[in-house]
Amino acid sequence: SHLYKASDEKIAAIMEYETSPLFTEAERAALDLAYKAAQLPNAATQKEFDRLAEHFDEGQIVELVASIALFGYLNRWNDTMATTLEPLANE
Numbered sequence: 001s002h003l004y005k006a007s008d009e010k011i012a013a014i015m016e017y018e019t020s021p022l023f024t025e026a027e028r029a030a031l032d033l034a035y036k037a038a039q040l041p042n043a044a045t046q047k048e049f050d051r052l053a054e055h056f057d058e059g060q061i062v063e064l065v066a067s068i069a070l071f072g073y074l075n076r077w078n079d080t081m082a083t084t085l086e087p088l089a090n091e
Helices: 008-012 024-040 046-053 059-082
Strands: none
Touching: 024 046, 024 059, 046 059
């Protein structure tokens, strides 16, 4: 088990989230948005937001976007600065 309560099996299958039975439709919708936003922030279209709205309320969608943006920033910062990660993050 991990800090964010995802199973080892689910984490191992993250790149197959679109077809893996381990992921719910809500998780797929959130991961689709995260994937597109990571590639190019305006790659996310109304289609992705409509799909999110089937599973999440407006406040939850705002929180998802905020989390995606924050981790995108942190990843870019750490990569650019060649930040040494603490041991737990490397596991």
